[in-house]
Every structure is written in structure tokens, then in C-alpha cells.
């Protein structure tokens with residue numbers, strides 16, 4: 001693909017140069033015809049050749065544009081795949097850091113721009129350079145000093161673009177966080193997820209103000225850089241126009257002294273004109289655009305170059321105890337630790353429940369146990385392997401904030417075990433275990449029912465979506481199962497049935513279950529009670545009920561409510 005693209009660029013440049021030579025030949029022929037030294041047929045021949053070259057150039061131009069599009073799409077696909085792979089190798093905890101998020105956004109943004117910087121470079125190398133070399137040679141053969149015209153046009157423009165490069169890199173760095181902010185406010189105003197609440201709360205004006213203020217800040221920094229850009233370009237244009245004027249003057253003097261023919265004079269005048277247009281287009285459009293965007297492409301290249309933290313061939317622990325040693329975790333920019341001094345051994349195949357009030361650190365502890373968040377201090381081990389260095393292949397989870405995929409029910413469940421051959425019987429039986437309805441109103445197509453409104457599918461209730469998420473977690477072959485409030489949206493009858501099923505399903509796994517419903521954690525082998533990021537109680541239901549403490553207080557409070 002790139003060879004064809006390069007070939008077309010070369011032919012396009014050559015046809016430009018040939019047009020100049022053929023124009024000179026045609027004009028010289030016209031002058032010779034006027035003196036009667038050649039016949040009319042010769043003029044027609046040189047005009048025909050000129051016209052053919054003109055047509056050829058335009059065919060090459062069209063082809064060049066087509067190839068640029070196709071090349072852009074194909075390179076874009078590869079760059080995006082590189083980004084996806086790179087993001088997949090990051091620690092999930094990195095996404096908690098807003099600075100890191102900005103950096104990742106800038107890198108993703110830069111991948112799209114790299115394509116067009118790449119095509120600009122190819123064009124410079126094979127199209128513009130060919131054109132300038134041949135036109136330079138042509139001018140040199142006419143009169144050596146004329147070849148200098150290329151330098152006169154070229155140098156000031158390159159200098160100015162070099163100055164602009166750093167300005168645009170700084171612009172990218174300053175605008176990324178504001179862009180993320182304004183995108184978020186835009187989402188609050190237009191996204192389906194936020195719309196009902198924003199409308200009901202009457203918060204539209206609130207978000208509009210925030211959006212407007214973010215855009216004003218963005219515009220102010222963009223404006224400063226653009227003013228600088230246009231000032232620099234103005235200076236460049238003045239210098240170039242003076243150079244252009246000097247060349248025309250030199251040509252005029254040469255023709256007066258009869259050093260060059262009238263045909264050469266006209267052809268050079270035209271070629272200098274096109275040289276100027278070429279240079280202007282190259283520098284003020286292509287190179288200027290590339291300069292503006294080189295900052296974000298550098299981000300992309302730096303991002304791709306970072307040392308890989310997670311690879312596809314990391315060890316897969318099975319049948320190991322999980323050990324947490326003096327673990328602490330603090331979210332980026334947070335002022336206090338979310339979990340503190342956790343020393344914990346979860347023996348292989350134990351079912352552990354974690355309870356505690358809101359914000360006590362249950363979800364954070366689950367993420368640390370899974371190896372998704374490396375602790376800020378302390379260590380987590382799966383047998384002899386450090387948790388963040390293990391593969392997640394043998395771990396399954398149902399998250400508190402599960403995802404609703406706009407896919408069929410089959411894909412929504414199978415996605416957790418995609419390497420397994422598609423087996424509808426297994427998917428159906430997991431759906432039954434999780435209580436996912438596969439017939440009736442809204443799910444008429446069974447496993448093929450498309451879920452989510454995005455692509456015209458059925459939207460489910462919160463509880464029904466949660467059952468799909470549970471099915472997804474259960475479908476995955478695993479030795480470690482994390483269930484973080486898996487039934488918060490599910491009705492009490494179904495919830496009781498599910499907890500009994502979980503107990504049976506998790507019997508041969510190491511399982512961690514977070515729940516606020518204390519009645520449902522009784523079945524666990526062991527219960528941890530968390531408060532302010534620390535484990536304050538640890539024991540079986542019976543042990544914890546037999547002593548004073550958080551657990552008994554919470555349990556009694558919930559029991560009273562139901563009596």
C-alpha cells in the first residue's frame with residue numbers, strides 16, 4: 001500500500017515538472033512559429049503534449065488523494081490497535097489519577113493525528129522533495145542564481161514553523177484537562193445516563209455555566225496561540241513575497257539581456273508562481289498542521305514507548321492462599337488512606353464476606369485483593385506471585401458498578417469467557433442460574449435479544465441488568481470469585497435464592513463477597529467487618545454474634561427492621 005502511495009506521489013511531482021518543461025517548449029515553439037522557422041503542426045504537437053501532461057497530473061492528483069484516504073484508514077486501524085493493547089497493559093489503578101487520565105487522553109488523541117503527520121512526511125519526502133529537486137535543477141540549468149529562489153522561499157518558512165512547534169505543544173498540554181472538563185459537562189447535559197436527573201434537579205443551567213466557563217478558558221488559551229501563529233506567519237509571508245519579487249526582477253533582467261528565451265521566462269515565471277503556491281501549501285497548511293499536532297503525537301509515541309506493566313503471559317495462580325501484608329491504599333489526590341494496615345490471609349477455597357458501613361473500604365479492598373490496584377504500601381501475594389503481576393485468567397468478578405453492554409444477551413454473558421467455544425447450552429444454563437429471563441415481553445429473541453437502546457435493543461430494568469452481570473461473572477471459569485454487592489438491585493426473594501446458589505457455586509473457589517444484607521453473608525466461612533479502612537472484626541457469623549461489636553449491632557438493626 002505505502003509503495004503505491006509513494007509511486008503516485010513521485011509521478012505527481014514529476015508530472016508537475018514536466019508541465020513546466022512542456023510549457024517552455026510550447027512557448028518557444030510559438031515564438032519560432034511567429035518568426036516562421038517552424039510549422040503550425042509543431043505548435044499543435046507541443047500543445048497536445050502539454051495538455052496530456054496536465055491531464056496526467058490531475059489523474060495522479062486524484063489517485064494520490066484516494067490513496068491518502070485509504071492509507072490513513074489502514075494506518076489508523078493499526079495505531080488504534082496499538083493504543084488498545086497499550087491501555088490493556090496498564091494497571092487499572094492508573095485510571096484513578098486524573099493527571100494520568102489526561103495523559104492517556106492526549107495519547108489517544110495523538111494517534112489519529114500521527115496518521116496525517118505520517119502522510120505529510122511521505123508527501124514531503126516523495127512529492128515535494130522530488131518537485132523541488134527537479135525544479136531547482138531546471139532553474140539552475142537556466143541560470144544558477146535562479147536556483148537560490150527555492151532557498152529564499154524555504155528558509156524563513158521553516159524557521160517560523162520551528163518557533164510555532166513549542167507553542168502548540170504547550171497548548172496541547174494546557175488544553176487537555178479543560179477539554180476533559182468540558183466534555184464531562186457536555187455529557188451531563190446531553191447523555192442519556194445523566195439527562196433525567198439533570199432535568200429533574202433543574203441542574204441544566206448549573207452545567208451550562210460550568211460548560212461555558214470551561215470553554216471560555218479553553219478559547220482564551222487557543223486564541224493566544226493562534227494570534228502568535230498568525231503573527232509569525234505574517235512575518236513569513238512578507239519575507240517570502242520580498243524574495244518572490246527579487247526573483248521576478250532577476251528574470252526580467254535576464255530576459256532583457258537575452259540570457260534566457262521568452263519561453264523560458266514565461267515557464268519560469270509560472271513555475272516560480274507554482275513553487276511559491278506549493279511552498280505556501282506545504283508549509284502553512286501541511287507543515288503548520290503537523291506542527292500544531294506534533295505535541296499530541298509525541299504524547300502518543302511516549303505512551304506507546306512506556307515500559308509494559310502487564311503482559312499476556314503473566315502467571316495464573318490457582319489453588320493458592322491470598323496474603324495481604326501491612327497493606328495501605330490511598331487514591332491519587334486523596335488526603336487519607338482508603339484502607340489501612342490490612343494483614344489478612346484468605347486460605348484457598350475459603351468464602352469470605354466483607355461487611356461495613358458506606359465508605360469503610362470494602363470495594364477498595366476487593367480491588368486490592370484482585371490485584372487491580374497495587375497497594376500504596378505493603379504487599380499482596382497469590383501464593384508465591386505478587387498480585388499485580390498475576391494474570392486475571394482465573395479470577396471472575398461481579399462488580400458493584402457493572403457494565404451494561406449494548407450486545408445480545410449471549411454476548412453479554414459470553415464476553416467473560418470469550419476464548420471458550422460458543423456453547424448456547426452453557427450460556428442458557430448460566431442465565432437460568434442467575435435468573436436472566438430468556439423469553440417473554442422484551443426478550444422475544446432469547447439469547448439473540450439485543451440489549452441496550454444504543455443499537456435499537458431492549459432496555460432492561462436495573463435488577464434484570466444485574467442478573468445479566470451475575471450470569472457474566474458465573475460463566476467465567478475461575479478459581480477466585482469476587483462478588484461486590486452483586487444483588488443490590490435485585491428483589492428479596494430472588495436475592496435469597498441467588499445467595500444460596502452463590503454459596504454452592506463458590507464452594508470449590510476462593511470467594512470474596514461484599515454485601516450490606518447481613519442475612520445473606522451468614523453462609524460465608526468467615527466474615528470481616530470494616531470501619532474507616534480497617535478490619536475491626538473477623539470471624540464466623542456465630543462468633544461475631546456471640547460478642548459485642550459492629551457486626552452484632554448492624555445485624556440486630558437490620559433484623560429489627562424486618563420484624
Ligand SMILES: Nc1ncnc2c1ncn2[C@@H]1O[C@H](COP(=O)(O)OP(=O)(O)OP(=O)(O)O)[C@@H](O)[C@H]1O
Nearest residue numbers: 096331334338356357358359360361362363364365
Ligand atoms: N476513585 C476514588 N478516588 C478517591 N477516593 C475514593 C475513590 N473511591 C473510593 N474512594 C474513597 O475511599 C474510601 C473507601 O471507599 P470504598 O468504595 O472502598 O468503600 P465501600 O466500603 O465499598 O463503600 P460502599 O459501601 O459505599 O460501596 C471512601 O472514603 C471513598 O471516599
